[in-house]
Amino acid sequence: MKTRTTKILMLFFALVVQLSFAQEKSISGKVTDGGGMPLPGVNIIIKDSNSGTQTDFDGLYTIQASTGSTLVFSYLGFTNKEITVGGDDTVNVVLEESAAQLDEVVVTALGISREKKSLGYSTQEVGGEEVNQVKTANFVNSLSGKASGVQIRKNTNMGGSTNVVIRGNSSLTGNNQALFVIDGVPINNNNSNSRAQEQAGTGYDYGNAASDINPDDIESVNILKGAAASALYGSRAANGVVIITTKRGTKGDGYGVTVNSGVTFGTVDESTFVKYQDQYGAGYGPYYSSSDGFFNTEDIDNDGNLDLVVPFTEDASYGGRFDPNLLVYQWDAFYPESPNYLKATPYVNAANGPIEFFETPFTLTNSVSLDRATDKGSFRLGYTNFDQKGLLPNSELRKNNFSLNADYKLTEKLTARGFANYIKTDAVGRNSTGYNDNIMGMFRQWWQTNVDLKQQRDAYFATGRNVTWNRKSTTNPAPIYWDNPYWTRYENYQSDERNRFIGIASLNYKVADWFDVLGRVSVDTYNELQEERRAIGSVPSAFGLGTSGADRSGGRIATESGYSRKDIVTTEYNYDLIANFNKDITEKLNLSGLVGLNVRRSSYKSVFASTNGGLAVPNIYALQNTKSPLLYPFERDEKIGVDGIYASASIGYDDTYYLDATIRRDKSSTLPADNSTFYYPSVSGSFIFSKLLEVDAISFGKFRLNYAEVGNSPGFDRVLDTYAINTAFGGASASVKNTKNNPDLKPETTTSIEAGLEMSFLTGRVGFDFSYYKNNTKDQIIPLSISTATGYSYRLINAGEIENKGVEVSLFGKVIDNPDFGWEINANWSKNENAVISLFTDANGNEITNYQLGSFQGGVSVNATVGQPFGTIQGTDYTYINGERVVNASSGEYIKTGTSDNVIGNITPDWNGGINNKFRYKNIGFSFLIDIQKGGDIFSLDQYYGRATGLYEETAFTNDLGNPVRNSLADGGGFINPGVNPDGSTNTTRIRADRFGAFGYRRGLPNAAFVYDASYVKLREVVLSYNFPKKLLDKTFLNTATFSFIGSNLWIIDKNLPHADPESGLGAGNLQGYSTGSLPSTRDFAFNVKLQF
Structure with a gap:
């Protein structure tokens, strides 16, 4: 049923058109099928115009049209019919069922x-x-x-x-x-x-x-x-x-x-890429030579004192907590073309993570x-x-x-x-x-969250060499596990x-x-x-x-x-x-x-x-x-x-x-x-x-x-x-x-x-x-x-x-x-x-x-x-x-x-x-x-390895005691696996989360822990x-x-x-x-x- 506003607009339209076409008049009639049954909802338009109407429940219609114009009657399942307006004010139409509809090929x-x-x-x-x-x-x-x-x-x-x-x-x-x-x-x-x-x-x-x-x-x-x-x-x-x-x-x-x-332009759907934890950096845990066990030590500046060196030989992020006041030597301190050559820099989460590696498709x-x-x-x-x-x-x-x-x-x-x-x-x-030689495998499974991708890019384009974050030592620049990702893409x-x-x-x-x-x-x-x-x-x-x-x-x-x-x-x-x-x-x-x-x-x-x-x-x-x-x-x-x-x-x-x-x-x-x-x-x-x-x-x-x-x-x-x-x-x-x-x-x-x-x-x-x-x-x-x-x-x-x-x-x-x-x-x-x-x-x-x-x-x-x-x-x-x-x-x-x-x-x-x-x-x-x-x-092999290496945000949460889960047990860290002991009693044993594999395959988690419902x-x-x-x-x-x-x-x-x-x-x-x-x-x-x- 038409609203009052629609009726006013239609009346205005009819008046305007009447000024242009002196012979316009009201045409009405009934539309039926071959058996005489009325057809409701038949579309009726004046050809080569936007003017039109529909039949009501009884197949009746009324439309304003000028003599000589053509009315087009269309209805799903029936053949369109065109009728030229003549002297009659009443036009009844019979539509025939479409052969195309009945005999679709x-x-x-x-x-x-x-x-x-x-x-x-x-x-x-x-x-x-x-x-x-x-x-x-x-x-x-x-x-x-x-x-x-x-x-x-x-x-x-x-x-x-x-x-x-x-x-x-x-x-x-x-x-x-x-x-x-x-x-x-x-x-x-x-x-x-x-x-x-x-x-x-x-x-x-x-x-x-x-x-x-x-x-x-x-x-x-x-x-x-x-x-x-x-x-x-x-x-x-x-x-x-x-x-x-x-x-x-x-x-x-x-x-x-x-x-x-x-x-066509594309953007990365970030729900399908890694959400990294941003609190901890390189390494596999407190196993190195520094006092806290999270860094290697070496006299880099020849002042007779041992300096902290990021364990860049490791491809994980189960290392020390980030601290902007802590200065350490990172991978970019060891190639001469680097602006940070032989410089210690703040130990912080990378400003440009792997998401910056992707270009706009x-x-x-x-x-x-x-x-x-x-x-x-x-x-x-x-x-x-x-x-x-x-x-x-x-x-x-x-x-x-x-x-x-x-x-x-x-x-x-x-x-x-x-x-x-x-x-x-x-x-x-x-x-x-697959697994080998795959940059995405590196980003999703074996990565250090302190590595800045922009610096990796600059290192490759400045030198044309494989200057990787994953070098063998401070004096040996050869890659141990992973190449510079830009070297991989361009070489x-x-x-x-x-x-x-x-x-x-x-x-x-x-x-x-x-x-x-x-x-x-x-x-x-x-x-x-x-x-x-x-x-x-x-x-x-x-x-x-x-x-x-x-x-x-x-x-x-x-x-x-x-x-x-x-x-x-x-x-x-x-x-x-x-x-x-x-x-x-x-x-x-x-x-x-x-x-x-x-x-x-x-x-x-x-x-x-x-x-x-x-x-x-x-x-x-x-x-x-x-x-x-x-x-x-x-x-x-x-x-x-x-x-x-x-x-x-x-x-x-x-x-x-x-x-x-x-x-x-x-x-x-x-x-x-x-x-x-x-x-x-x-x-x-x-x-x-x-x-x-x-x-x-x-x-x-x-x-x-x-x-x-x-x-x-x-x-x-x-x-x-x-x-x-x-x-x-x-x-x-x-x-x-x-x-x-x-x-x-x-x-x-x-x-x-x-x-x-x-x-x-x-x-x-x-x-x-x-x-x-x-x-x-x-x-x-x-x-x-x-x-x-x-x-x-x-x-x-x-x-x-x-x-x-x-x-x-x-x-x-x-x-x-x-x-x-x-x-x-x-x-x-x-x-x-x-x-x-x-x-x-x-x-x-x-x-x-x-x-x-x-x-x-x-x-x-x-x-x-x-x-x-x-x-x-x-x-x-x-x-x-x-x-x-x-x-x-x-x-x-x-x-x-x-x-x-x-x-x-x-x-x-x-x-x-x-x-x-x-x-x-x-x-x-x-x-x-x-x-x-x-x-x-x-x-998901990504979860199987990536959680073990501490990349994902799920590996750096606040535990049930309100403390960082990677704190030592003495400092209120760790977590309790939900379950029961072999005697059926509730498990209450708290385990460490500050070392490699706490949430991955290395700590007793079976393959089933990394099987996910593929619904979407x-x-x-x-x-x-x-x-x-x-x-x-x-x-x-x-x-x-x-x-x-x-x-x-x-x-x-x-x-x-x-x-x-x-x-x-x-x-x-x-x-x-x-x-x-x-x-x-x-x-x-x-x-x-x-x-x-």
């Missing part, structure tokens, strides 16, 4: 478009604008919170990889990532991170290949969640499919030009596209430049993306289409991950470049109105160069090639310098021939389907080589600059061929009943010749029961049910035994590999059932989509430990089963929808219950109930445990009496378990959800997305946009102009992991639930302008 497997109502499985679409608002290096990150059943684990590293898991982990050792498909053709989404990097060893996260996809080229993303939806992809379909449809040319007057330009994104479409064909030509300056010094990521999408009707029956995409990616200064840096081409060409011949044949060929190829450098004068650490391990990362020697390079070339060809048919047998009976074949040929080649023993000459990074003879390189040359034949058929009756069946047969070269062919069937059905109901409130109702079997093929070199060459260049020595292959190996097989219910109400304004599924994956490919007397350590077998079952709910609603104001809500929620049903029997016939997936620094491991969800975190735990932690009565320390096989957490979350609100007021748009994860656990609630996106009015643009050469402000990751509303982001993982692999040395997250603020000509 989505892209399914193989790029085939189908009516969504006919599908017997779950799909969910995310629009291109939804993944293009936030300008990131990996568009996949923009899917977070926007689709139910899809878990996305991002990485805080620049250009880092993203883990996309649909409906839970199903493979113990294989790939759990979704398959990515562009315009019907699968593309490569591998990453080239080493196994050592995935297990928190030294390495870099080079990102996964899906990050090459340009979001500006994306029209829509459709997610096929269940096995029935993806079954036509056969042995690649076990993990669901992300189908990307690219933009094409659109019809209009002449050529269309779109320019999109944006700039800055991203420029500019794209331009040219497109046109006619009755004969269309094209779209696009270019995007992405230039990102990272959070760390000397870090940058650049992408140049060229794309062409074209189709042309060669004859009335023959249409050609092509898509070409070239991507050039260059990066420098990615952050080292020990990596670089990488990738050139990628994706090409698709197809011919479609329309044999008849109901039958066509598609021939398609595609190629996805890239070459990549990764280079890593370590300058002479650095801390010795493992580098380059080793002598053992599947990827030669084992047995590496520590060296202070080196150079390595890895060259990768990967190519995949797909050849498809598909015959499609869609025939109305009778007025009510429809038969559609396809028959096709696919030939896939893929290859992967890589060569990894490094210097041996260090660099012979400084600053020359080439393999020839090696101190010792080169080790033989690690080479891979893999070729895989898969031949597939597939068919599908769908019967629809009366637009109400649908039954689908598909079958695919794959013959793979990675399987034994006699066991290389497998079949993957599916059957699904849907029943649109709303067609049989005469309930006005129910717009649509569908029940669906399906069953499917899909596979996950083994990788290369798993069947036949091969040999490894052990000597360099010309030697003949060879040996068998560590793992014995299996000539009877089979692919992992997933059987799936799914039931779903889709409903919408009030002519489609509100609705939901509910799914229940149960997936069982058998014949897991597992390396079984065997006696080394066989000549091997492991043997590949098929065994074990993982089950995933769960529910997914998607809700949508247009709460308000009128000409001036709209409010739309989309919500997603999913819960997946994962369980390891069985594993295998060992060589002695014993049932194995635990399989270790990976072990980590700190003594923890990630495991598959029978009866538990995938990814149990195991380690030492507290011991308990009646639920109370047990404390050693004499020492006051906790009594922990004697073994490390206790389940202390699990990486699998309980549920995930997202809520997206979109508001529209005239030309202004506003939206915000809340992203939620409940449950899952994460072990995040304000993921905020978008504020303004569309310039058409009247204003009519005076220019622009068709549309939009200005937007976009905020991403603005606020972690709630989390339990202290000092870090619970999403920060090591990469996109299966091993999650472990946090060490991660970069802090950033809050990003972007401004974007989009112009269309």
